[in-house]
Amino acid sequence: MTSNSEKRIKTLELWAAKMRRNVVDVCMQRGGYAGQGVALSDFGACLYFDEMRPDGKGWYHDRFVNSNGHDTIINFAAMAEMGIYTMEELRTMGADGSPIDQSPIEGARGFEITSGSLGTGVSQAAGIALGERKRGTDKRIYCLLSDGELHEGSVWEAFMFAAHHKLSNFMIVIDNNDLGATGKTSDVLAVEPVKEKLEAFGFHARQINGNSIPEILDAFAEAKTIKDKPYGLVADTKIFAGIKVYRDAIPFAHFVGANGRWDTGYLEWKPGWQEIQDTIRKLEVELAAMP
Amino acid sequence: MLLDRDNREMVSSAFDDISFDLCKRRREVIMMSADLSQYVDLFKVTKDLPDQYVDAGMAEQNQVGIAAGLAKAGFVPITSTFASYASRRAFDQMVICMGTSKNTGICLGFTPGISSPAPIHHQATEDLGMTRAIAHATVIDPMDVTDFAQALDAACDRPGLIYMRGHRGTTPKWLDPDRFKFEFGKTYPLRTGSGVGVISCGHASQWAVEASDILVDEGFDHSLLHVPTLKPVNENEIIDYCFAHDQIVTVENHQISTGLGGLVAEIVTSVGGGPRITRIGLPNTWAPGGSIKHIRSVFGLDAASLAERIKGVTQ
Numbered sequence: 001m002t003s004n005s006e007k008r009i010k011t012l013e014l015w016a017a018k019m020r021r022n023v024v025d026v027c028m029q030r031g032g033y034a035g036q037g038v039a040l041s042d043f044g045a046c047l048y049f050d051e052m053r054p055d056g057k058g059w060y061h062d063r064f065v066n067s068n069g070h071d072t073i074i075n076f077a078a079m080a081e082m083g084i085y086t087m088e089e090l091r092t093m094g095a096d097g098s099p100i101d102q103s104p105i106e107g108a109r110g111f112e113i114t115s116g117s118l119g120t121g122v123s124q125a126a127g128i129a130l131g132e133r134k135r136g137t138d139k140r141i142y143c144l145l146s147d148g149e150l151h152e153g154s155v156w157e158a159f160m161f162a163a164h165h166k167l168s169n170f171m172i173v174i175d176n177n178d179l180g181a182t183g184k185t186s187d188v189l190a191v192e193p194v195k196e197k198l199e200a201f202g203f204h205a206r207q208i209n210g211n212s213i214p215e216i217l218d219a220f221a222e223a224k225t226i227k228d229k230p231y232g233l234v235a236d237t238k239i240f241a242g243i244k245v246y247r248d249a250i251p252f253a254h255f256v257g258a259n260g261r262w263d264t265g266y267l268e269w270k271p272g273w274q275e276i277q278d279t280i281r282k283l284e285v286e287l288a289a290m291p
Numbered sequence: 292m293l294l295d296r297d298n299r300e301m302v303s304s305a306f307d308d309i310s311f312d313l314c315k316r317r318r319e320v321i322m323m324s325a326d327l328s329q330y331v332d333l334f335k336v337t338k339d340l341p342d343q344y345v346d347a348g349m350a351e352q353n354q355v356g357i358a359a360g361l362a363k364a365g366f367v368p369i370t371s372t373f374a375s376y377a378s379r380r381a382f383d384q385m386v387i388c389m390g391t392s393k394n395t396g397i398c399l400g401f402t403p404g405i406s407s408p409a410p411i412h413h414q415a416t417e418d419l420g421m422t423r424a425i426a427h428a429t430v431i432d433p434m435d436v437t438d439f440a441q442a443l444d445a446a447c448d449r450p451g452l453i454y455m456r457g458h459r460g461t462t463p464k465w466l467d468p469d470r471f472k473f474e475f476g477k478t479y480p481l482r483t484g485s486g487v488g489v490i491s492c493g494h495a496s497q498w499a500v501e502a503s504d505i506l507v508d509e510g511f512d513h514s515l516l517h518v519p520t521l522k523p524v525n526e527n528e529i530i531d532y533c534f535a536h537d538q539i540v541t542v543e544n545h546q547i548s549t550g551l552g553g554l555v556a557e558i559v560t561s562v563g564g565g566p567r568i569t570r571i572g573l574p575n576t577w578a579p580g581g582s583i584k585h586i587r588s589v590f591g592l593d594a595a596s597l598a599e600r601i602k603g604v605t606q
Binding site: 106127128160161 | 342345347348350352353355356357358359360361362363364365366368383384387388391392393
């Protein structure tokens with residue numbers, strides 16, 4: 001499917017719902033960055049199940065660098081659907097002796113970099129983009145980072161570098177959720193206007209609703225048409241978007257514990273777990289009914 | 292393997308030739324700089340092999356990150372800047388982007404220790420200790436153009452982070468390239484003898500040789516051991532050398548804590564009952580600026596003072 005058809009979108013909505021389910025499933029065990037993972041499932045579904053081209057060997061021709069270690073739950077959530085990790089494995093995340101790290105180190109299945117130190121992934125992704133261009137490949141390099149990560153100065157060094165070298169095979173996606181580790185990014189240290197800053201740094205930039213699959217697909221399509229510039233996508237997301245009971249219950253959560261504890265309260269896992277199962281069933285029925 | 296005094300020479304712009312020769316032979320190598328290429332004698336690669344040169348601008352953190360990315364695209368990156376910036380500014384990137392990777396990532400730190408005329412901010416006198424603390428890292432402090440060139444070549448085939456001090460400007464060629472063969476971890480006896488054992492690395496191995504020349508003329512019994520690999524060093528060679536002497540002196544272009552002296556002390560104390568170890572270098576202080584001749588004299592690291600200090604440990 002190459003057109004932005006209703007079926008294509010519905011298919012991705014189902015992938016995103018399954019990713020959300022996997023995020024919640026894992027985070028219910030020992031806690032995790034559930035709010036970010038749920039909110040980024042739309043982007044993750046579009047990237048893993050539509051945008052990146054398969055290499056014919058079970059992985060991808062294109063390369064995805066997740067610079068924000070806190071968001072790697074979406075890598076796991078997608079790879080569980082691909083059969084690269086089992087849910088049994090992933091449910092051990094955070095347990096003593098588990099091989100599944102919350103923020104994996106380089107060499108773990110499906111991860112390009114060690115991403116726990118924020119900001120360092122963007123430079124590496126730009127380096128990969130330059131290297132792939134030097135090798136003459138047509139690989140596209142996607143890098144996810146967050147608005148809070150923009151506090152790290154080295155990301156701006158990397159932005160300048162990518163623009164200077166006209167890395168049009170390089171696309172950054174900023175999870176613009178106004179969320180840092182201890183509060184709103186806008187309160188801790190303001191980063192807006194992000195889109196304009198990217199443009200000033202030499203990017204072709206676009207701001208979208210990061211929880212709208214059609215808008216994400218449009219941006220991916222546009223990015224491929226841009227010559228001589230890296231592409232910067234500012235994806236506005238809302239914590240826990242896609243699971244209404246969680247979204248309504250929590251305005252802010254950096255980390256949610258297994259017992260549901262978040263920064264100033266407790267979340268009940270069960271209603272959202274039920275909601276996402278219902279969403280999956282509904283989407284499966286709707287998709288089956290489509291021609 | 293030490294050339295006779297009459298055959299020792301000085302080589303101008305040594306790194307220009309070393310880097311150019313390396314890049315011509317190995318097309319996967321990419322030399323990098325953080326807007327300091329001319330200040331580390333990086334000329335010919337930038338002009339004649341532009342596809343193998345990347346300048347990151349004055350952005351040392353990004354330089355190391357970009358390098359790690361190039362490695363992930365199949366290249367062998369060699370970053371270059373002053374040692375003070377390589378170690379202090381980009382330490383996290385060295386650890387996270389290169390240190391946790393199996394890809395080769397080489398970071399060169401030029402004008403290390405007191406070999407920079409600008410005080411403190413340009414003088415890295417703690418870089419060996421910092422990088423020696425990184426798990427699985429390789430740390431090299433070569434003494435002249437011979438081991439510098441050979442170590443850099445060997446580093447291109449070694450996985451993970453390699454931090455190496457560099458030599459710029461007119462550089463001694465004191466090791467005989469026909470007899471010296473660099474191997475990671477190997478230690479190199481430059482002069483044999485009993486009495487006082489002098490262990491050194493990097494620029495300080497030049498100073499140790501200068502002092503040793505005086506001691507030879509005076510007939511003072513001693514030996515010299517050059518240790519270019521701070522990590523991982525062949526500990527058995529260090530133990531055998533140290534326990535063959537009553538007194539050990541370490542000489543380094545670095546703080547006397549955490550560098551070569553610390554390394555030798557760690558190894559010897561793990562055995563127990565060893566010789567006394569006198570550590571010579573920078574004694575927990577900032578160095579002044581100025582010519583290296585001046586700074587060496589301030590710290591008693593000039594040839595005559597160093598010779599006296601080596602003799603002095605027996606009294």
